[in-house]
Amino acid sequence: MKYTITTPLYYVNDKPHLGSSYTTIACDAIARFQRLKGNTVLFLTGVDEHGQKIERTAASKKLQPQLHCDEITRKYKYLWDKLNISYDRFVRTTSKEHTSLVHQFYSKVLKSDDIYMGRQSGWYCVGCEEYKDVDKNDKAPICSIHKKELEWRDEENLFFKLSKYQDQIEKLIQIDGFISPKSRKNEIINFVSKGLRDFSISRVNLRWGIDVPGNEDHTFYVWFDALLGYLSGSLSYQDSPELTNNSLTNWPANLHVIGKDILRFHAVYWPAMLLSAGMKPPISVFGHGFLTREGQKMGKSLGNVLDPIQLLEYGGIDAMRWYLLRDIEFGDDGDFQMRRFVDIVNSDLSNTIGNLLNRTITMSKKWFNNSIPIDNSSVVESPLKDLSELKINEYMESFMKNNFKNSANSIIDLANSANHYLNEQAPWKLIKDVSNKDIVARDIYSVLESCRIIAILLNPFVPNLSIRILNQLNIDSTLITFEKSLNWGLLNPSNGLNNPTPVMNKLEFNEDLFYE
RNA sequence: GUCAGUGUAGCUCAGCUGGUUAGAGCACAGCAUUCAUAACGCUGAGGUCGAGAGUUCAAGUCUCUCCACUGACACCA
Numbered sequence: 001m002k003y004t005i006t007t008p009l010y011y012v013n014d015k016p017h018l019g020s021s022y023t024t025i026a027c028d029a030i031a032r033f034q035r036l037k038g039n040t041v042l043f044l045t046g047v048d049e050h051g052q053k054i055e056r057t058a059a060s061k062k063l064q065p066q067l068h069c070d071e072i073t074r075k076y077k078y079l080w081d082k083l084n085i086s087y088d089r090f091v092r093t094t095s096k097e098h099t100s101l102v103h104q105f106y107s108k109v110l111k112s113d114d115i116y117m118g119r120q121s122g123w124y125c126v127g128c129e130e131y132k133d134v135d136k137n138d139k140a141p142i143c144s145i146h147k148k149e150l151e152w153r154d155e156e157n158l159f160f161k162l163s164k165y166q167d168q169i170e171k172l173i174q175i176d177g178f179i180s181p182k183s184r185k186n187e188i189i190n191f192v193s194k195g196l197r198d199f200s201i202s203r204v205n206l207r208w209g210i211d212v213p214g215n216e217d218h219t220f221y222v223w224f225d226a227l228l229g230y231l232s233g234s235l236s237y238q239d240s241p242e243l244t245n246n247s248l249t250n251w252p253a254n255l256h257v258i259g260k261d262i263l264r265f266h267a268v269y270w271p272a273m274l275l276s277a278g279m280k281p282p283i284s285v286f287g288h289g290f291l292t293r294e295g296q297k298m299g300k301s302l303g304n305v306l307d308p309i310q311l312l313e314y315g316g317i318d319a320m321r322w323y324l325l326r327d328i329e330f331g332d333d334g335d336f337q338m339r340r341f342v343d344i345v346n347s348d349l350s351n352t353i354g355n356l357l358n359r360t361i362t363m364s365k366k367w368f369n370n371s372i373p374i375d376n377s378s379v380v381e382s383p384l385k386d387l388s389e390l391k392i393n394e395y396m397e398s399f400m401k402n403n404f405k406n407s408a409n410s411i412i413d414l415a416n417s418a419n420h421y422l423n424e425q426a427p428w429k430l431i432k433d434v435s436n437k438d439i440v441a442r443d444i445y446s447v448l449e450s451c452r453i454i455a456i457l458l459n460p461f462v463p464n465l466s467i468r469i470l471n472q473l474n475i476d477s478t479l480i481t482f483e484k485s486l487n488w489g490l491l492n493p494s495n496g497l498n499n500p501t502p503v504m505n506k507l508e509f510n511e512d513l514f515y516e
Numbered sequence: 517g518u519c520a521g522u523g524u525a526g527c528u529c530a531g532c533u534g535g536u537u538a539g540a541g542c543a544c545a546g547c548a549u550u551c552a553u554a555a556c557g558c559u560g561a562g563g564u565c566g567a568g569a570g571u572u573c574a575a576g577u578c579u580c581u582c583c584a585c586u587g588a589c590a591c592c593a
Contacts, residue, residue: 011593048593093593120591183521187588190519199591222593261592269591289586327528333586340527343542351555359552366551405529409541416541419556428551502553 003039004253005031008262009048009091009229012072013057016079018298018336019259019291021308025321026288026330026404027257028085032460033399035086036482042250044233045080046091047073048226050219055208065208069094082312083321084463091233093210093225101232102210102225104243108277114161117215120200121154157200158218165272166196172271172281179267180286180402181331184260188267199223199269227270230256231279252280263287286402289333306336315507318462319345325461326408342509348408349465352415353454354504357469359422360447361500367431372448372493373441382446385488387417388453392486395457404461411457418450448473449491456485468503 007027010020024045031043049069058068073092080087091098109115170192172178179185202218203209209219231243234250252274256266263285271281292298298305312320323341326348328334364372391410398406425443430436455469459480470477474495479485 009593013593051593053593183587186520190588191590194589197590201591221591223591226593260587264588264590265593329529332522335528337527340542343527346553347542350553355553355555357552359550359556361552363551412541422551423557426551431551500552504553506553506555 001039002042002250003031003034004042004044004234004250005034005255006043006230006233006253006257007045007087008256008258009046009093009226010076011051011054012047012049012069012076013051013053015072015075016308018306018308018311020076021079021083021320022291022324022328023257023259023288024080024085025083025324026402028083028087029321029325029404029460030255030257030402031086032463036456036459036480038481038483041088042234043086043088044091044230044253045085045087046089046229046233047076047093048222048229049073049092049094050209050225051222052203052206052208055206066094079308079312082309083317086463089233091229093229095232097235098229098232099210101235101243102220102228103213105228105231105273105277106213106220106224108243109160109273112276112278114164114276115201116159116161118157118159118198118200119154120157121152124151124153155204156218157204157221158202158212158215159198160201160224160273160276162196162198162269162272165275166192168275169196169268169272173267178284179263180284184263184287184331188264191264192268196268196272223265223269224273227265227273230282248279253282254284256282256285258285258287260287260289286331288330289328291328291334291336293336294338295335314510315341315345318349318465318504319507322349322408322462322465325404327405330402330404339509342507345504346506348412349462349504350502350506352412352419353458353469354502356415356419356422356447356454357451357472357503358500360418360444360451361472361497363427364444364448365497365500367427367437367440368444371496372491373445374493382442382449382488384414384418384421384446384450388414388450388488392453392457396482399460407457408461411454411461414450414457415454418447418454422447445491445493449488452491453486453488456480456482465504472498472500472503474498 005027007024008020010016027043027045031041034041047069049065054068055065058065061068063071069092077090106115170189173185173188173192179188201221201224202212202215203221204217206219206221209221210225212218212220230253231248231251234253235243235247236249256270258266266282266285266287274281293304293306296302296304308320315323319341323344324334327340327344367373391414395407395410398404398410421443425439427440427443430440430443451469452473452475455466455473455475458469459466459477467477470480473491474497475491
């Protein structure tokens with residue numbers, strides 16, 4: 001089965017922030033999960049590089065727009081690299097291939113007779129780059145966001161006939177699972193029910209964009225450019241892109257993950273555009289929440305922006321990924337708290353999981369020939385076996401619903417129970433009597449086996465840590481799949497064990513590390 | 517402003533159609549302790565369930581009012 005998942009195409013006005021890291025980490029976890037399930041995954045990410053804001057930012061830095069984009073794009077790629085993001089394709093909207101695709105797509109929409117030239121007039125905020133929905137008779141309205149006077153503009157734009165797709169969109173968004181989470185689905189339904197209006201897809205006074213064929217003084221406005229990146233990244237033949245059914249083997253996307261702010265464009269505009277071009281809409285769209293920091297909105301004016309690179313250098317990749325996926329309800333807004341970051345990571349990864357692995361390997365090597373106890377007879381029965389099966393099921397169920405938090409909790413439950421089991425059985429006492437050796441062998445084996453399963457389940461969340469655990473168990477991480485690797489009793493005693501060293505070091509709390 | 521959602525221990529949250537002394541994890545304190553990463557385990561302290569009023573034998577759970585925060589209300593990359 002094919003599975004296509006996308007992040008948004010990030011706007012390269014500025015360097016990547018924590019929010020885009022969050023989205024991308026979540027997508028990476030899903031992509032890795034789907035690969036472990038045996039699906040052929042296309043994980044697509046990229047950048048949106050056009051627009052007036054970028055043109056201006058570049059100008060203020062005295063750079064050509066393209067050079068500015070190159071620079072920021074490099075930063076994105078660098079960060080995704082550091083976060084071990086397993087993307088398959090990285091789309092740039094300034095690439096030749098993308099431009100070609102936009103033109104092809106546009107001609108399809110033209111053929112459907114869904115484009116017309118219209119006039120747009122109204123109060124325009126340069127800061128927002130958009131028309132404001134204020135009373136046209138107002139004499140000097142002010143942008144509520146920028147607190148600046150609005151400009152009156154009156155210009156020719158090409159429009160897309162969104163209104164024509166009212167019925168089809170209404171049906172689509174009703175489909176169970178198309179929009180998640182549910183609360184946002186209701187908002188969209190509410191919005192659509194009020195009647196869809198056509199929207200403008202071109203600008204005349206914008207040079208940094210893709211030309212509109214046949215209207216050379218126009219360039220495409222964001223949605224007829226950026227959204228199409230999903231298509232150009234999905235084509236089978238990237239080099240000479242042709243928008244045909246043959247080349248679209250990775251389409252439709254199974255899941256677009258985006259921030260809640262652009263949900264409407266993905267759940268309403270985008271499907272309508274695709275329908276117009278004779279193509280299938282995506283299968284599902286997930287709008288996640290935003291991150292605050294210590295209860296406050298992050299912003300430059302507050303000086304409390306948390307730089308993902310800094311966080312990464314401080315806590316490491318596993319800590320960062322784990323905290324974001326494990327502690328924040330995917331879909332809801334979340335609050336980044338330094339204290340909690342340190343506590344959660346230390347407790348879960350170092351104390352519970354890391355220490356479990358460490359103590360068990362030490363015992364095993366000590367009492368069983370520097371290796372794993374051979375215990376084929378009793379491997380079959382263990383309370384931990386039953387529990388692991390239960391937790392694996394919970395994990396899978398939650399993950400399919402993008403409920404990473406519950407999924408992670410299932411892993412922790414299993415690790416806690418294994419620790420608990422050791423304390424109850426106390427093999428370090430039993431071993432003092434040689435006749436107990438079989439019991440100890442069974443116990444140690446079943447805890448090691450739990451560790452193996454924990455490592456596999458951990459893989460989509462914290463791939464690096466997962467591999468470190470598997471390495472200690474002497475297991476080749478490249479051969480892992482859910483289907484083949486999650487059965488109980490697969491740990492092979494003849495493989496032996498590597499020397500235990502802590503797989504996860506503890507973090508020290510440092511309150512004002514990241515405030516300038 | 518209109519509509520929707522949220523508000524439960526220091527922190528993150530469970531609490532279905534109202535029913536015994538309100539739960540979990542983390543953090544904290546004490547005990548115990550090496551197989552182990554000052555880890556694990558056990559025990560404990562912690563809440564007038566946003567505020568007020570009402571319905572009821574009984575309300576965190578229903579109704580009303582108020583407060584705080586969040587989101588939607590069309591072109592916010």
